Amino acid sequence: MSRLKNLYKDLVGNHKHQWQRWRDSCKEFCDEVEAMRQRIANDQRLDKNDKEFLDRLLRKQSNGIANSGQSVLSKDNFQAFISNNDFLSTLSEFIVSPTQESFEKFQNAWEKQGKGRRPVLVNRVAAACTREVSTTVHEPKFDQVFNWLIKEEIISEYPLDQDQGWFAKNQFLLSKFKEEFQDELRNRETDKFYLSMFVWGLYENLSNPFKLNKQVVKYGPPGTGKTYLARQQTESCFNIWKEEFALENDDYKIDIQIEVVQFHPSFGYEDFMEGLRPILHNGKAQLTLQNGVFKEFCRRAGEWEIDVHKLGVDTDWEEITIGDLVPYKNELTAPHWEHIFRVQDSSRHVAEAVPPFFFIIDEINRAELSRVFGELMYCLEYRGVKGCIKTQYANLNDSETGMFRDENEGYKFFIPSNVYLVGTMNTIDRSVESFDLALRRRFRWEEITPDYTLLKYHLNEHHKKWSELADNLENLNVQIGNEALLGSDYQIGHAYLMNLKYPPSLSISEVRKQIWDDHIHPLLQEYLRGTGRSEELIGAFREAFGLK
Numbered sequence: 001m002s003r004l005k006n007l008y009k010d011l012v013g014n015h016k017h018q019w020q021r022w023r024d025s026c027k028e029f030c031d032e033v034e035a036m037r038q039r040i041a042n043d044q045r046l047d048k049n050d051k052e053f054l055d056r057l058l059r060k061q062s063n064g065i066a067n068s069g070q071s072v073l074s075k076d077n078f079q080a081f082i083s084n085n086d087f088l089s090t091l092s093e094f095i096v097s098p099t100q101e102s103f104e105k106f107q108n109a110w111e112k113q114g115k116g117r118r119p120v121l122v123n124r125v126a127a128a129c130t131r132e133v134s135t136t137v138h139e140p141k142f143d144q145v146f147n148w149l150i151k152e153e154i155i156s157e158y159p160l161d162q163d164q165g166w167f168a169k170n171q172f173l174l175s176k177f178k179e180e181f182q183d184e185l186r187n188r189e190t191d192k193f194y195l196s197m198f199v200w201g202l203y204e205n206l207s208n209p210f211k212l213n214k215q216v217v218k219y220g221p222p223g224t225g226k227t228y229l230a231r232q233q234t235e236s237c238f239n240i241w242k243e244e245f246a247l248e249n250d251d252y253k254i255d256i257q258i259e260v261v262q263f264h265p266s267f268g269y270e271d272f273m274e275g276l277r278p279i280l281h282n283g284k285a286q287l288t289l290q291n292g293v294f295k296e297f298c299r300r301a302g303e304w305e306i307d308v309h310k311l312g313v314d315t316d317w318e319e320i321t322i323g324d325l326v327p328y329k330n331e332l333t334a335p336h337w338e339h340i341f342r343v344q345d346s347s348r349h350v351a352e353a354v355p356p357f358f359f360i361i362d363e364i365n366r367a368e369l370s371r372v373f374g375e376l377m378y379c380l381e382y383r384g385v386k387g388c389i390k391t392q393y394a395n396l397n398d399s400e401t402g403m404f405r406d407e408n409e410g411y412k413f414f415i416p417s418n419v420y421l422v423g424t425m426n427t428i429d430r431s432v433e434s435f436d437l438a439l440r441r442r443f444r445w446e447e448i449t450p451d452y453t454l455l456k457y458h459l460n461e462h463h464k465k466w467s468e469l470a471d472n473l474e475n476l477n478v479q480i481g482n483e484a485l486l487g488s489d490y491q492i493g494h495a496y497l498m499n500l501k502y503p504p505s506l507s508i509s510e511v512r513k514q515i516w517d518d519h520i521h522p523l524l525q526e527y528l529r530g531t532g533r534s535e536e537l538i539g540a541f542r543e544a545f546g547l548k
Contacts, residue, residue: 003243004154004180010236011201012194017457019201023193025064026135029056030193033095033128040096046088054082057125065128066137071120081113091125098130103167123166131192133170134199142166145202146173152244173199213444215380217364217423220448222523223493226424227260227362229448234258234358234420245353246339252355259297260360263367272372273413274393274401289396294359295413299403301357302416303336304350306404309385317384317417322346322353354418364423369439379415380442388414427489428527450477455494466508469497469515472546476520479544483537490527492520512546520545 012019036053040046046054056063058081059073073081081087090109094102103126110122123137136142146169149155155176162168177195184190218226238254246252261267269275272292278285291299305317311328313320323346325332332341340353373380379387388406391397391413402411415421423443456470477491496519502511524541528534542548 002180003152003240004177006236006239006243007154007202007205008181008190008198010233010240011205012198013190014232014236016194017451017454019194019197020457021453022064022197023191026193026197029064029128030131033057037095037129040092046092046095048082048088051082054078057128058082058121063124063128066120066124066135068124069120069138071118073115073118073121077113077115080115084113087113094125095129098126098132100163100168100171119166126167126170127196131196132174133167134174134196136199136203139166141203142170142199144206145199148206149173149202214383214417214419215421215443216446217425217443218446218448219425219427221428221450221489221491221493222426223495224448224450225493225495226426226448227360228495230360230422230424231258231260234356234360234422237420238356238358241356245343246355249339251335252339257355258358258360259293260362261293262362263364263372265366265368267367268371269374269392273374273376274391274397276393276396289393289401291401295403297357297359298413298416298419301419302403302414303334304340304354304418305385305414305416307332307334307337308350309404317386318349318351320350322348322350325350351417356418356420357416358420358422361421361423363425363429365425365429373439376415377438377442379413380421380439383415383417383419385414388412449488450474450491450494452494455497458498463500463504466500466511468508468546469512470494472512473497476541476545479541485531485533485537486527492523496520516542516545516547 032053036046036050048054055078059068059078061068087109090102090105094106106125107122111117119139120137123133123139126133127135127137134142136145146158150157155173158169158172162172174195177198178185178192181190181195185192185195218230220226235254235258238257242249242252270277270290270292272294274289274291274295276287277290279288279290280286308317308320308325311325311331313324313328315324322340322343326341326346329341340350343353374392375389378389381387385404388404389412390409391411394411394413397411399405403413405411421443450473452470452474455473456467459467459470473492473494477488480486480491481488497515500511500515502514506514521538521542524538525534528537531537
């Protein structure tokens with residue numbers, strides 16, 4: 001897929017359940033505008049009797065298209081607008097024929113009222129009247145996305161001789177989107193509303209890109225899809241990188257770039273980093289230094305930084321461009337450098353072109369973390385060669401086990417800049433206390449809660465007659481969250497109601513009882529064991545879930 005399609009899949013396609021309500025509200029109001037367009041075309045112009053429609057189009061805080069933000073049109077000013085026949089006539093013309101010319105006339109008519117420019121409100125009218133512009137009506141935010149797409153060469157340069165205003169640039173951008181997604185539009189895999197909202201998704205991603213959060217812990221109740229989300233997010237991040245820097249290189253595949261481990265109480269430093277393990281030599285066991293899974297992972301991911309460090313380039317890793325390394329091309333002949341020197345724009349940073357590596361730790365809080373990480377606490381805070389340390393077994397390292405050798409101090413270890421460390425943890429696990437404050441501040445924390453919108457979307461797609469189960473689960477979790485003995489950490493995750501294997505012929509009441517008996521009831525019994533209130537509370541929870 002193209003980079004644009006990968007971005008769409010990551011930001012919209014994988015999260016349609018989160019966008020669907022906005023998309024449906026947008027379509028509903030656009031249909032209302034279309035009906036008004038037909039009425040006006042039949043010589044029934046707008047007047048102040050259309051107050052309800054005009055209030056939603058011009059003034060309402062949220063009208064299904066976009067939020068008005070800090071742009072406010074008072075009741076008195078709104079009344080002045082809809083009492084002005086010239087203004088309504090210009091608005092009518094724009095609704096019937098939403099072109100660049102009629103948009104400029106509408107802008108001028110608005111400004112003539114002397115009530116302030118209010119560009120957000122003006123642009124929001126345009127977004128309601130045509131799908132040729134996006135729902136990102138705040139001009140600076142739209143420009144940030146527009147300029148980024150051009151800078152990254154995801155879309156072509158915008159002609160300098162064309163109008164530089166919000167409406168014209170939107171038309172240009174949406175036309176590029178439609179060209180790129182013409183097959184998906186034809187096959188109804190997306191539509192003009194999702195493409196319009198995609199611009200906002202890009203803005204949000206630019207504000208908080210995944211690439212800035214290289215150490216993340218996703219936490220929440222069991223069954224909320226934390227590990228699934230971690231894999232989905234990392235796969236999307238990898239696909240976006242590959243399309244840009246190594247599209248034709250089959251050596252880089254997502255399965256090679258991801259390592260998944262699950263922590264448990266007996267998992268230690270020797271498993272994670274390095275340790276002495278018995279190895280048979282001539283039939284006799286000898287203790288030999290063996291690398292752990294994370295150290296081996298970092299040895300693979302750090303090849304590029306180690307090579308550059310050996311060159312003695314006196315520039316921070318994040319600032320080195322491909323052009324800076326061209327003079328050393330004869331020395332950087334290893335296969336992992338081939339795709340880097342194929343990048344046409346030599347001003348790109350090497351750190352961007354180096355492939356991302358993803359280390360996912362499931363149940364990260366179930367091990368004794370201070371023992372597992374050991375001296376890596378320093379490396380977690382200071383990435384790259386400049387943050388290198390000597391490990392506990394540094395003196396036993398050799399070329400087979402060591403990461404890189406410092407001429408004066410022997411073998412050292414560092415966490416490469418291109419490594420993403422993603423942990424998942426269930427908040428009900430009693431071992432959560434093992435995550436001390438020193439470790440906590442080195443990670444970004446993302447709470448993952450039961451997603452009823454996703455569940456309802458999934459049920460509507462696969463088991464429409466069972467879609468009410470999403471409401472049942474939400475009611476149950478509200479009661480669990482309000483119960484002092486449990487609380488929100490003990491909510492039931494939506495994954496328990498996904499991928500249901502029950503016969504489609506079952507009614508919703510039958511499926512509800514089956515889910516309760518198979519999954520929810522045993523879980524709640526375990527949570528409430530020894531409280532003395534198990535029977536009482538489970539009866540109330542059963543009723544909240546819709547069973548009597």
